[in-house]
Amino acid sequence: MKGFIFTNFIDFIELNHGLEMVDEMITNCNLPSKGIYSSFSSYEFDELVSLLTYVSKKTDVNPEILLEKFGIFVFPYLIGKHSYIIDQYDNPLDLIGGIENHIHIEVKKLYNDVDLPTFRLVEKNEKKLSIIYSSSKGLSYFAIGLIKETLNHFNVKGTVTIDKSLDVEKSVKFNIELN
The missing domain is CATH 3.90.1520.10 (H-NOX domain)
Structure with a gap:
């Protein structure tokens, strides 16, 4: 999975739950990447599952709701990357x-x-x-x-x-x- 998903997920969690939650999440998820992501690199999907599961348990918010809100959050990033296509519609x-x-x-x-x-x-x-x-x-x-x-x-x-x-x-x- 591309790193921009991970970098945006971290931004999403920081915006909604604070930097302390981001630190806890990265520290407690035992990630092969150690939570260090580059937008253009690829990472194992299981890392996203670990991060999502951690936040869901910690906040008592259903993973489906978190994913939907994350999709809403990441939309402007994707639009920015592909505005030349979006503008055609x-x-x-x-x-x-x-x-x-x-x-x-x-x-x-x-x-x-x-x-x-x-x-x-x-x-x-x-x-x-x-x-x-x-x-x-x-x-x-x-x-x-x-x-x-x-x-x-x-x-x-x-x-x-x-x-x-x-x-x-x-x-x-x-x-x-x-x-």
Whole structure:
């Protein structure tokens, strides 16, 4: 997993829980990296799981809620990196529906070793988008946070739900509906 996720997670925890929590988290998680991350390097996904689990237990906040809030937090960083692509869209559903064909292609140019989730378009109209999110990491709530912040970025109200009827390992179906 790319280091920018880790550096942003540390920033997220510091902003929401203070530097003392960051120090405790890094000290108590027994991380192979010792909690020293570079945005462009890669680290084991298990380190993120350890950090997330620690914060969840320490704050008594469900990991899914932390991941969703983290997705919202990291959105401006991703927008800053890919604003030239984002600017091509005038609505959130087109942007979200085009992740595979635009944003992920650009990310792979920058990081040839990146393990990205996939977003397969199932249904799309001007008010609704259904996509199947597949990931070896299972960060669906992080993705929900990114999707919700995409709606906010376009100043659009809507809902994001998980269709639990999908029975495919490491995949979930997201339904995004604009109000």
